[in-house]
Amino acid sequence: MTRLQTALRHSGQYPRASLEREFRLRRAALADRLALESGEECDAAEAARTAYELVAFDLADGRFVLGPAGPGSSRWEESARPYVRQEYERWAELTDGGRDARLKDTGGS
Template sequence: MDATPDSGEGIGAPPPHEAYANAPDLRREMHQVLALGAERDGRQAGPGTGPLVDAAAAERAWLLRRAALMDRMALDDPAPGPVAAAAETAGQLVLHDRRHPGLAAGPHHPDAITLAPSHRLYVRQEYAAWTAAGRPDLNRPRSDKEKDA
């Protein structure tokens, strides 16, 4: 069966409109991903009262959200720059999931999705599974600022 790189047909990855159906709007998600990145890098204190319960899961949540954001931006603007950024961030998620296979939520391992030139289909699969599970990697309360962003 032929599958186009963006459709997810033939491998079980949901198409973008399904994978990102419950995603925040791009502006809000960009703000939240940047805030999570600043917390991760120590440039900003997080709103939690203590350390995260699972650092690998928190790192994965950030990688997943960032890769999904870049994928969505590349879908809106399929120019070489956004497409390359989406492929790069998807690859970073794949590397993390290879090191922590128990954190992957979808039915396909990252190396199983080889039809596309990047791992963007894997990002869609994982984002859909993550949101369907109620975003379980966010094991700290969000501040009012994050909720309103």
């Protein structure tokens, strides 16, 4: 995460949207995992907040949705955390678990 945070703050410039999206996705996925492990209400609230931030980012931009259900789907009305899981799982598949943050060729998708 430090690499992403540094890149986002680099020279005060607005980051490339894909890098910002990766940061938001990874932050939301981490918050979700922490909430699942701890069971604490404050961790669940943080996971929900970061999940809805990712949904809002994806709705505003619309280029980065990787899974079958987009951010505007009614599937996420109760909770956006499953959206984070869907997107993180697909992102991890496309980037070898984040080891190669550049998306592999997806055959036009």
